[in-house]
Amino acid sequence: MQRTGAIHRLAGAVALLTALAAPAAAQLELRLMAPAAPGGGWDQTARSMQSALVASGAAKSVQVVNVAGAGGTIGLAQFINSAKGDGNQLMVSGLVMVGAIIINKAPVTLDRVTPIARLTGESVAIVVPSASPIKDVKGLAAALKADPAKVTWAGGSAGSVDHIAAALFAKAVGADPSKVNYVAHSGGGEALAAMLSGRVTAGVSGYAEVEQQVKSGRLRLLGITSAERLPGVAAPTLKEQGIDVVVVNWRSVMAGPDLPADKRKALADAIEKMVKSPAWAEVLKQKGWENTYLAGDAFAAFLKEEQVRVAEAMKAIGLAK
Amino acid sequence: MVESLAALAQGFAVAIQPLNLLFALVGVFLGTIVGVLPGIGPALTVALLLPITYKFDPAGSLIMFAGIYYGGMYGGSTTAILLNAPGESASMATALEGNLMAKAGRGGPALATSAIGSFVAGLIATLGIAMLAPWLVEIAIKFGYEDYFALMVLAFVTVSATFGNDPRKGLVSLFIGLALGLVGLDKLTAQARLGFGVPELLDGIEITTLAVGLFAVGEALYVVSRRRHEPETVEPIKGSIWMSRSDWRRSWKPWLRGTAFGFPIGALPAGGAEIPTFLSYSTERRLAKDKGEFGKGAIEGVAGPEAANNASAAGTLVPLLTLGLPTSATAAMMLAGFQQYNLNPGPLLFAEKPELVWGLIASLFIANVMLLVLNLPLVGLWVRLLAIPRPWLYAGILIFAVTGTVAAKPSPIELGMLALFGVMGFFMRRHGYPIAPVVVGLILGPMAEVQLRRALQAGQGDPLVLVQSPVAATLLALALVALVAPLILKGLSRFRRAED
Numbered sequence: 001m002q003r004t005g006a007i008h009r010l011a012g013a014v015a016l017l018t019a020l021a022a023p024a025a026a027q028l029e030l031r032l033m034a035p036a037a038p039g040g041g042w043d044q045t046a047r048s049m050q051s052a053l054v055a056s057g058a059a060k061s062v063q064v065v066n067v068a069g070a071g072g073t074i075g076l077a078q079f080i081n082s083a084k085g086d087g088n089q090l091m092v093s094g095l096v097m098v099g100a101i102i103i104n105k106a107p108v109t110l111d112r113v114t115p116i117a118r119l120t121g122e123s124v125a126i127v128v129p130s131a132s133p134i135k136d137v138k139g140l141a142a143a144l145k146a147d148p149a150k151v152t153w154a155g156g157s158a159g160s161v162d163h164i165a166a167a168l169f170a171k172a173v174g175a176d177p178s179k180v181n182y183v184a185h186s187g188g189g190e191a192l193a194a195m196l197s198g199r200v201t202a203g204v205s206g207y208a209e210v211e212q213q214v215k216s217g218r219l220r221l222l223g224i225t226s227a228e229r230l231p232g233v234a235a236p237t238l239k240e241q242g243i244d245v246v247v248v249n250w251r252s253v254m255a256g257p258d259l260p261a262d263k264r265k266a267l268a269d270a271i272e273k274m275v276k277s278p279a280w281a282e283v284l285k286q287k288g289w290e291n292t293y294l295a296g297d298a299f300a301a302f303l304k305e306e307q308v309r310v311a312e313a314m315k316a317i318g319l320a321k
Numbered sequence: 322m323v324e325s326l327a328a329l330a331q332g333f334a335v336a337i338q339p340l341n342l343l344f345a346l347v348g349v350f351l352g353t354i355v356g357v358l359p360g361i362g363p364a365l366t367v368a369l370l371l372p373i374t375y376k377f378d379p380a381g382s383l384i385m386f387a388g389i390y391y392g393g394m395y396g397g398s399t400t401a402i403l404l405n406a407p408g409e410s411a412s413m414a415t416a417l418e419g420n421l422m423a424k425a426g427r428g429g430p431a432l433a434t435s436a437i438g439s440f441v442a443g444l445i446a447t448l449g450i451a452m453l454a455p456w457l458v459e460i461a462i463k464f465g466y467e468d469y470f471a472l473m474v475l476a477f478v479t480v481s482a483t484f485g486n487d488p489r490k491g492l493v494s495l496f497i498g499l500a501l502g503l504v505g506l507d508k509l510t511a512q513a514r515l516g517f518g519v520p521e522l523l524d525g526i527e528i529t530t531l532a533v534g535l536f537a538v539g540e541a542l543y544v545v546s547r548r549r550h551e552p553e554t555v556e557p558i559k560g561s562i563w564m565s566r567s568d569w570r571r572s573w574k575p576w577l578r579g580t581a582f583g584f585p586i587g588a589l590p591a592g593g594a595e596i597p598t599f600l601s602y603s604t605e606r607r608l609a610k611d612k613g614e615f616g617k618g619a620i621e622g623v624a625g626p627e628a629a630n631n632a633s634a635a636g637t638l639v640p641l642l643t644l645g646l647p648t649s650a651t652a653a654m655m656l657a658g659f660q661q662y663n664l665n666p667g668p669l670l671f672a673e674k675p676e677l678v679w680g681l682i683a684s685l686f687i688a689n690v691m692l693l694v695l696n697l698p699l700v701g702l703w704v705r706l707l708a709i710p711r712p713w714l715y716a717g718i719l720i721f722a723v724t725g726t727v728a729a730k731p732s733p734i735e736l737g738m739l740a741l742f743g744v745m746g747f748f749m750r751r752h753g754y755p756i757a758p759v760v761v762g763l764i765l766g767p768m769a770e771v772q773l774r775r776a777l778q779a780g781q782g783d784p785l786v787l788v789q790s791p792v793a794a795t796l797l798a799l800a801l802v803a804l805v806a807p808l809i810l811k812g813l814s815r816f817r818r819a820e821d
Contacts, residue, residue: 038368044657047371068730070506070523077520103511104523152779158511183466183775184509189640189647193590196644199465199779212645212665286661319511 028059028270032253033091035075037068042092045120045251048283049092049274056277058270071100073108080112083256087263090116094251095161098303098310102320103159110307113254114264115300117271120289121248123226124165125207125235127219129198137222137241140202141173148179154194155204158184159319161249162191162204164310165225167317168245169238177316195219206249207233208288230290250292250306252299268295329451332679335380336687344381345684348388349691355389356396356409358725363393364650371658379662380677384684386655387638391443391688393651394594394634395696398435398627403428403706404718406537406725410528411594411630413760414602416536417483418615418622425618428704429562434572434620435627436696437564441573442580442628443689446635449584450642451682455671458643461589466776467787469591471796473769476596478800480765482603483757485616490754498762501526508771509778521734530726531763534739535756537722539746541715546747548711562701572624575605579628587636590648591772594633595764601625635685642666642678 030053034046046064053059067075076097083089093110101109128134134143143151148170155162163184167177183200185191192210195203196218203210203219207230213219214235223238224230225247238245255267274280275293284291294302314320335341355366367386374382397412402419415435422431449457484491504515505525516522564572582597582604605621606612615622640646645666647653659666664674671678709717726739749756773787780786788794 038365043368068524069732070520074520074732103506104513104520106520150781158507158509181778181781183778184511186508189653190591192644192646193462193464193640193648194466194775196462197465198463286663288660 028266029088030059030062030270031065031089032062033065033067033075033079033089035067035072035079035091035093035097038066041096041122041249041251042072042094044287045094046092048280048287049119049253052277052279052283053270053274055279056274058273058277070104070106072097073100073104073106076101076106076110076113077108079254080108080257085258085260085263086256087259087266089256090267091254092251093254095249095306095310098307099159099161099164099314102311102314110254110303112257114256114259115303116253116255116264116268117275117295118250118252118292118299118302119271119275120284120287121226121250121292122206122208122289123224123230124162124204124247124249125210125214125224126165126169126222126238127195127203127205127210127214128201128222129195130218130220131198132201132220134201134222135220137238137243140169140222141243143201144170144173144175148175148177149181151181151202152200153180153182153202153204154185154191154200155182156184156191157186158182159314159317160184161247162206163317163319164313165245165247166202166204167313168247169243171316172238172243172245177313178318180317182317207235226290248290248292252303271295325451328675328679329683331676332681332683333686335676335680336384336683341381341384341680341684342687344377344385345388345688346691348385349392349688349695350388351385352389352392352394353396353399353692353695354392356393357399358728363389364654366393367651367654367658371654371661374658379659379664380680383655383658383677383681384688386658387681387685388688388691390634390651390655391631391685391692394631395436395439395692398439398630399432399703400721402431402435402623403703404537404721405540406718406722407529407532410532410760410764411598411633413532413595413757413764414598414626415623415630416532417602417757418619420536421616421618422620422623423618423704423707427618427620428707429700430564430568430620431618431623432700432703433562433564433697434568434624436693436700438572438576438579438624438628439631440689440693441576442583442630442632443635443692444686445577445580446584446587446632447682447685447689450635450638450685451679454639454643457585457588457639461640462644464589464591464792465790466772466779467790467793468796469589470769470772470776470787471793471800472586472589472592472596473765473772475796475800475803476599476765477769478803479600479603480758480761482606483599483755483761485753485755487753491758494749494754494756494758495762498759499766500762501531501759502763502766502770508767509774519734521732525767526738526763527730527735528760528764529729530735530739531742532760533722533726534742535746535749535759537718538739538743539750539756541719542743542747543750544711544715546751562704568620571620575601575621575625576628578604579625579630580632583629583632583634584636587633588639589636590640590646591768592633592636592648593768594630594649597629597633598626599761599765601629638685642670642681645670 032046034043036042050062050064053062067078079091134140153166163182166182167180170180171177194200210219214221221235223241224235225245226237227246366389397409398415401407401412401416402423405416405420407413407416419431504522506513506523579601582601586592586597605625606615609615609621637649637652640648641652647656
């Protein structure tokens with residue numbers, strides 16, 4: 001009995017803190033799904049949105065629900081069923097889900113949801129161990145052209161943004177992407193350990209995850225997959241080094257299917273208010289996320305393009321038919 | 322060394338501030354609670370607390386997270402011993418002998434040796450972090466795929482310690498576990514295996530669902546089926562609830578050996594807590610003077626794995642603090658905690674924020690002491706659980722198992738699997754098949770498979786890559802010795818007998 005008491009007290013403290021932070025303006029009471037277990041990128045996005053939405057007055061209250069499993073596609077299926085026409089439900093999504101739908105052969109796709117806005121992005125870094133004979137992007141490109149199978153890459157799970165970036169890199173330098181020797185790892189930490197152990201030729205990882213190792217000189221940063229140089233990051237982009245690869249691990253927020261126009265506008269307005277608030281700026285700074293805000297039809301068009309691009313990349317790698 | 326000591330002393334000055342002491346106490350308390358409840362692990366707790374602690378000062382909240390981490394590791398063993406429901410995979414080895422002890426009325430000493438063993442291991446391992454971290458991490462990051470694979474082969478060899486009397490039945494159990502380990506998306510190629518079109522199966526089978534189903538639900542069903550045949554014989558307390566002189570004598574060496582397994586393997590980026598607990602269990606079984614007692618509740622089999630478990634929890638902080646490498650779910654959440662304050666763990670953190678790092682290390686010592694102070698008095702209360710009449714107790718265990726599973730993964734399919742594994746556990750008990758090898762197979766099988774394939778992938782498919790590293794070669798040789806030596810010894814003694 002003591003135990004449940006303590007948990008209630010804890011829940012009470014959470015509610016109290018949230019209430020204290022809320023100005024009494026907005027009426028929206030949102031249910032925000034993070035289609036993943038607590039702790040990952042989508043969960044952190046959802047929880048950051050929760051506090052920023054309330055702090056900026058864009059919503060009265062936000063409840064975060066975690067539905068983990070199968071790269072977010074279990075959450076997606078549940079969301080499509082439960083959020084139909086509902087102007088109070090949102091789901092966090094992103095590039096990873098686009099890939100997971102293809103890999104898991106999910107019965108429902110992102111075509112069913114109502115895209116609201118793209119919010120954040122994280123660029124991917126390409127690194128080599130500091131003892132590697134490869135000094136720059138050209139060296140890596142030459143090695144790939146000579147024999148793509150001899151170049152081993154360490155990165156996140158199969159079909160992840162890292163994997164797609166490695167395949168696009170190979171394709172851009174004229175090597176066969178289906179021969180890319182990509183060693184998949186289940187988490188950023190495990191992949192990073194493999195890069196440090198020197199068992200692989202190169203590593204692909206979110207920039208924030210390798211930043212410390214690059215600064216301390218254990219890894220050499222060859223390039224970043226963003227379209228333009230990131231503020232505060234000295235590394236050149238792949239694009240400016242003549243390799244046309246731009247991959248950003250973007251995250252977005254979606255609403256349910258068949259949403260009436262007025263409800264869609266209300267949600268889009270709330271998200272815009274949040275994005276423009278100082279609370280959100282603070283979140284982006286803290287987490288090292290790029291602001292990639294893109295709303296409405298422009299985002300819907302972008303989503304379509306990414307679905308095509310990812311499907312092509314998966315085919316080229318051999319992960320999808 | 323001297324520098325480290327001076328820095329540690331300063332760290333204590335930070336950690337001993339009343340407010341930080343309070344944070345440590347809250348953390349340890351919360352950690353113990355969530356460790357006791359299956360389904361809610363330390364990682365989830367830290368994730369939920371992160372947004373709240375944002376307003377606190379960094380030292381305080383990180384100290385609290387460390388307390389949660391240590392407390393969670395300890396709390397899991399309480400349910401493993403008392404209810405045969407290991408809260409996480411690291412407590413599985415503890416459940417084997419611990420629950421048998423509890424049933425024989427020795428739940429008190431089992432809980433005590435696990436509390437004191439955790440304390441001793443935590444203390445030594447924390448000292449290890451303070452003294453050896455920068456040096457240990459240089460070795461740890463050199464560990465490659467083939468070295469991990471060799472370590473897992475060694476762990477596999479020791480699995481036979483959980484087989485019981487009939488090796489054939491043990492192997493059957495092990496292969497059931499290995500087959501279950503295949504379920505889900507293949508980690509390297511993302512192809513679905515044994516998924517049967519059920520999306521929930523794509524992530525594979527949850528270890529805690531299998532363990533709780535086989536151990537707790539299976540046992541509840543078995544007890545019900547035997548109820549008419551056997552009178553109630555469970556004695557909640559037999560002898561003292563404290564450790565006797567002989568308990569102490571039998572516990573201290575396993576504590577130290579468990580620590581020796583747990584800390585270095587925990588410090589490896591892909592080491593984990595499961596392998597050291599199994600290694601410790603089988604070592605203790607092999608070294609035990611009275612071998613007949615293993616399988617009936619031997620205190621060595623609780624003392625060793627519990628120490629290994631806690632030491633490995635401390636070990637995972639080595640790559641986290643020195644490299645910023647999160648190697649467990651909780652460590653990943655603590656990393657997020659650091660980043661919340663714009664702090665990046667890694668070599669630079671020791672130089673830039675020494676007071677924070679050493680304050681954290683010092684607070685680990687304090688968390689350890691608090692865990693002991695908090696848990697030893699509770700032993701007397703916990704063992705009273707066993708005095709509950711059996712129908713009530715097992716009904717309670719079933720509710721506990723179900724709510725824990727649903728809390729971890731709210732899905733009807735997960736609940737269905739729990740029931741299925743429960744029925745499987747019942748029939749395995751009924752026909753004398755050991756249960757532990759199933760869980761061991763599910764844990765070790767996928768790990769070994771993935772590391773083997775990665776090693777071959779990185780080595781361009783050349784099998785020689787598996788023995789080229791000195792570490793891998795040594796570990797494989799050890800595994801071979803462990804496998805062959807008992808057979809040769811047996812053969813020799815038979816030969817001698819024939820000569821006589």
